[in-house]
Amino acid sequence: MIKNTLNALFMFAATLLLVSLWIATTAAWGAGGTVTDPTGTAPDRYVYYPGTEPLAKDEIRIVACGTGMPSARRGQAATCFLVETGNGDKFIFDIGSGSMANLASLMIPYQYLDKLFLTHLHTDHMGDLDSLWAGGWTAGRPNALRVWGPSGAREDMGTEYSMENFLRHANWDYMTRAVNISPGPGGIETTEFDYKGVNQVVYQENGVTIRSIPAVHAGDGPVSYILEYAGLKIVVGGDTFPNKWFLEHARNADLVIHEAFTSPDLFVELYNMPPGLAWRACCAFHTSGQAFGKIISTLKPRHAVAYHFLNEEATRYSLYDDIRETYDGPLSMATDLMVWNITKDGIRERMAAVTDEAWSVPGEAIQPGPERGRISEYTKYILDGRWDEGAQPAQKQMLDEFSEKYGLQDQDWRKQMMQQQE
Ligand SMILES: [Zn+2]
Ligand SMILES: [Zn+2]
Numbered sequence: 001m002i003k004n005t006l007n008a009l010f011m012f013a014a015t016l017l018l019v020s021l022w023i024a025t026t027a028a029w030g031a032g033g034t035v036t037d038p039t040g041t042a043p044d045r046y047v048y049y050p051g052t053e054p055l056a057k058d059e060i061r062i063v064a065c066g067t068g069m070p071s072a073r074r075g076q077a078a079t080c081f082l083v084e085t086g087n088g089d090k091f092i093f094d095i096g097s098g099s100m101a102n103l104a105s106l107m108i109p110y111q112y113l114d115k116l117f118l119t120h121l122h123t124d125h126m127g128d129l130d131s132l133w134a135g136g137w138t139a140g141r142p143n144a145l146r147v148w149g150p151s152g153a154r155e156d157m158g159t160e161y162s163m164e165n166f167l168r169h170a171n172w173d174y175m176t177r178a179v180n181i182s183p184g185p186g187g188i189e190t191t192e193f194d195y196k197g198v199n200q201v202v203y204q205e206n207g208v209t210i211r212s213i214p215a216v217h218a219g220d221g222p223v224s225y226i227l228e229y230a231g232l233k234i235v236v237g238g239d240t241f242p243n244k245w246f247l248e249h250a251r252n253a254d255l256v257i258h259e260a261f262t263s264p265d266l267f268v269e270l271y272n273m274p275p276g277l278a279w280r281a282c283c284a285f286h287t288s289g290q291a292f293g294k295i296i297s298t299l300k301p302r303h304a305v306a307y308h309f310l311n312e313e314a315t316r317y318s319l320y321d322d323i324r325e326t327y328d329g330p331l332s333m334a335t336d337l338m339v340w341n342i343t344k345d346g347i348r349e350r351m352a353a354v355t356d357e358a359w360s361v362p363g364e365a366i367q368p369g370p371e372r373g374r375i376s377e378y379t380k381y382i383l384d385g386r387w388d389e390g391a392q393p394a395q396k397q398m399l400d401e402f403s404e405k406y407g408l409q410d411q412d413w414r415k416q417m418m419q420q421q422e
Helices: 002-028 097-106 130-138 157-168 171-180 244-249 262-270 275-281 289-299 313-324 388-408 412-421
Strands: 060-064 080-085 091-092 113-119 145-150 188-192 200-205 208-214 223-229 230-235 256-260 303-307 331-333 338-342 346-354
Touching: 060 097, 060 230, 060 388, 080 097, 080 223, 080 230, 097 130, 113 200, 130 145, 130 157, 130 171, 145 157, 157 171, 157 188, 188 200, 208 244, 223 244, 223 313, 244 289, 262 275, 262 313, 289 313, 303 338, 313 331
Parallel strands: 091 113, 113 145, 145 188, 230 256, 256 303, 303 331
Antiparallel strands: 060 080, 060 338, 080 091, 200 208, 208 223, 223 230, 338 346
């Protein structure tokens, strides 16, 4: 009770603080975002603080949650772009290895992170599916994860096969959480579509249309996506060699994201890659900097984003130079946690300022409870290993207080557990 009152007081004080900050910053900023008062604040020119900026109805915000390679490192996760639309929808395009930590640092409740679009099934584009799936399940997603992805040339190369077998691979995780949390949110609802479809609608809800086009990358199956909302057009290019579908259907876009690969020279130097493989990797099933520039200068979007390169001091500028040989328009060299706000009036690039400690914060959704009849499967051999005589008295008072606080004394499952323990 006291805690609730304190919480309410705290929330009230926090709201007052935010409102007064807003008034202070509005008053202290000049029209051009200058600081006009020594006690004022600086404009958010460089930084996006997640969770502090409402999205306008006709606005799209994109956050790069991963931009890198299959070989992991702390400073660059593999591919993932979060696209947020002003109607409140959020779409995750790819969930490459390491990207979920960046996505979580944006402090978005998992209930809103339930729509995943896969460009293809390389692990640098889907490797963190496990933490999106199970993390969301344990932290509040009330429904199954929804996944869209392409078919393959064979049944066992498609998204449906991949998701089914992902759940097989995670079966122990599934069975044990399904008992303790609830089975529904642990499901995956897969929508597999024809990878050969050209500009085919794969999603259309609530004013958002997402289409797919084929990509040319490492074998049949990969695609790129085109998202349209509020008269804005965003293209999320998956891995691909420059291709005719992209040139035709990514036209008139506000923002085009396309891969740009580090030069074969640097792959030989830094990865000790055989030159033949470096040549193929860069420039036969990916897109070189020069070819990226050529595509973009042909398409002329309002803004272009290059990603999937070795983003480090020693290498990023050489790729930039490669691109500038063939393109001189607006360009972002995507870095993890780079943010773009897109409206009819302008496109803004900033970096998100996040903390390593942030979780996806809880939302308001309530997960369905455990299913009646589903119980943990222990053998007597394992149950006999419990040290109840030591642990139970030690935690009894704490648990009694907790039960009273939340009214758990009369719950069936608790009685069952107590009986099991006696
Ligand atoms: Zn790939
Ligand atoms: Zn890739």
